Amino acid sequence: MLGECHAHIIMDGKNYKAAVSLHKNGVADGPIREHLEAWQQAGVTFVRDGGDALGVSVRARELAPEYGIDYRTPVFAIHKKGHYGGIVGHAFCDRKEYRELVLRAKREGADFIKIMISGIMEFDQFGVLNEEGLAGEEIREMIETAHDMGMKVMAHGNGNGPVRAAIEAGLDTLEHGNYLEQDTLDMLAESHTIWVPTLAPTGNLLGTGRYPDEEVEKILRRQMNCIRHVFDKGGRLGLGSDAGAWMVPHGQGLLDEYAWMKQAVGPENTAELDQRLSASEKWIKKEMKR
Numbered sequence: 001m002l003g004e005c006h007a008h009i010i011m012d013g014k015n016y017k018a019a020v021s022l023h024k025n026g027v028a029d030g031p032i033r034e035h036l037e038a039w040q041q042a043g044v045t046f047v048r049d050g051g052d053a054l055g056v057s058v059r060a061r062e063l064a065p066e067y068g069i070d071y072r073t074p075v076f077a078i079h080k081k082g083h084y085g086g087i088v089g090h091a092f093c094d095r096k097e098y099r100e101l102v103l104r105a106k107r108e109g110a111d112f113i114k115i116m117i118s119g120i121m122e123f124d125q126f127g128v129l130n131e132e133g134l135a136g137e138e139i140r141e142m143i144e145t146a147h148d149m150g151m152k153v154m155a156h157g158n159g160n161g162p163v164r165a166a167i168e169a170g171l172d173t174l175e176h177g178n179y180l181e182q183d184t185l186d187m188l189a190e191s192h193t194i195w196v197p198t199l200a201p202t203g204n205l206l207g208t209g210r211y212p213d214e215e216v217e218k219i220l221r222r223q224m225n226c227i228r229h230v231f232d233k234g235g236r237l238g239l240g241s242d243a244g245a246w247m248v249p250h251g252q253g254l255l256d257e258y259a260w261m262k263q264a265v266g267p268e269n270t271a272e273l274d275q276r277l278s279a280s281e282k283w284i285k286k287e288m289k290r
């Protein structure tokens with residue numbers, strides 16, 4: 001079984017607020033063990049978390065060996081004040097504060113640095129993000145600063161501009177990457193950046209009635225076509241389901257993600273896809289470690 005390269009153990013795939021509140025008086029082992037067990041049952045032996053502000057993913061890393069799982073975490077994610085990302089980490093206002101957060105993550109045992117460079121999709125409207133994202137220059141500096149401090153970088157990014165800037169700056173893994181344009185996809189395919197496109201949080205919305213299926217379908221199809229393009233051009237792809245997001249349970253979410261990915265590249269390419277995904281996982285395991 002392939003590993004889970006993008007998960008949020010602090011969330012439960014059902015109700016974000018309720019899941020987080022279980023840890024409000026200190027990290028609770030119960031829900032963490034429940035999720036680790038779900039992965040164990042699905043045969044998952046590697047998990048990379050996106051981090052949280054409460055220390056839940058750090059505790060998960062401590063408990064994971066009991067479940068035969070190699071667990072990685074950035075401790076918390078880093079976002080710019082006033083921008084998307086507050087639910088998973090800490091904010092900075094200027095470059096000095098950003099540097100301090102990178103140092104803090106390192107000090108607290110981060111396996112890599114997680115940054116937020118843009119917003120998320122509005123699932124009721126194809127083509128729309130809840131915010132534009134950070135300026136290219138700032139994104140470049142964030143990635144270079146983390147690299148200079150010896151840390152690899154995982155970036156949450158959607159939208160063409162921010163993602164393009166991140167790839168140009170030598171980003172290590174790109175998460176989501178919705179709404180990329182052709183030239184950026186070409187650049188991505190030729191770069192060393194591993195793309196973890198997280199189809200499950202979109203695909204698993206279909207038929208739930210939470211958003212209009214027609215819009216969700218358009219978002220999903222577009223992303224699948226982009227994946228196919230990068231796959232055909234020989235790009236590096238990684239498997240990560242964004243487990244913990246609504247309708248993406250830990251364990252099952254990864255199986256769903258794999259099914260969506262196979263569909264994106266075409267069932268005839270499964271063997272090549274497996275090879276590509278496991279090569280990316282191998283790289284992440286080796287390089288994104290404290």
Ligand SMILES: [Zn+2]
Nearest residue numbers: 006008050242
């Ligand atoms: Zn995520």
